[in-house]
Amino acid sequence: MAGLIDGEGSVSLDKNYNSSDPDLYRIPSLTVASTTPAIVDFCKSHFGGSISTKKVYQDHHKPSFVWALRHQQAVALLIELLPFMLEPEKIRRADLLIRFQAERPRNGKYSAECLQSLRELVEEFRLQ
16 A cells, blocks of 8 residues: 555645635545556555546546545554655655644644644645
8 A cells, every 4th residue: 555655646735625724724635546446446445535536638538536535544544654655755745744633632722832833834744
């Protein structure tokens, strides 16, 4: 699975547009895109999440499928996979995503220090 994430995956902090501050209140997200349905089916059957299809805009393009895992499930899987990942940028992003989730209070009450720390992590995530 770490190889799929390294090669075909995306590790991101998606904006939560339902929040009061979408730039700060982010959703940890892990996705794998493929034109092979069996790959995304494998991901969903072993790790949960959801599968969506992408619209085909050109006749010569194949249909594409995306498996997505979000929130704490994405973080938990990345914690398990991180020691086996090889792609430097994906490792950096996975580490930041894990740190971001660890900084968030479970009760939803954000202190000034916590908000500042989260803003710094989001900014670091955007770099490179």
